Amino acid sequence: MSSGVTIDQVYQEIKKIQADMVKKEDLEALIDTVEILSNPAAMHAIKKSDRDIRQGRVKTITSVDDLLNECA
Numbered sequence: 001m002s003s004g005v006t007i008d009q010v011y012q013e014i015k016k017i018q019a020d021m022v023k024k025e026d027l028e029a030l031i032d033t034v035e036i037l038s039n040p041a042a043m044h045a046i047k048k049s050d051r052d053i054r055q056g057r058v059k060t061i062t063s064v065d066d067l068l069n070e071c072a
Contacts, residue, residue, distance in 0.1 A: 036042050
């Protein structure tokens with residue numbers, strides 16, 4: 001009798017490989033994060049926003065009208 005590979009064995013091996021693969025969405029998110037972290041202007045804006053939040057410089061926007069009034 002032949003000692004071949006069964007379809008189930010191939011399937012199980014593919015499932016193992018798939019479990020170790022990086023998903024495209026995860027890779028894209030990682031690339032976005034690296035781009036932000038390597039952009040000094042973006043990092044400065046994020047740090048400034050964090051300081052504003054900690055110091056209570058925030059406004060509550062509950063409607064589109066609130067947002068439009070804030071932008072005017």
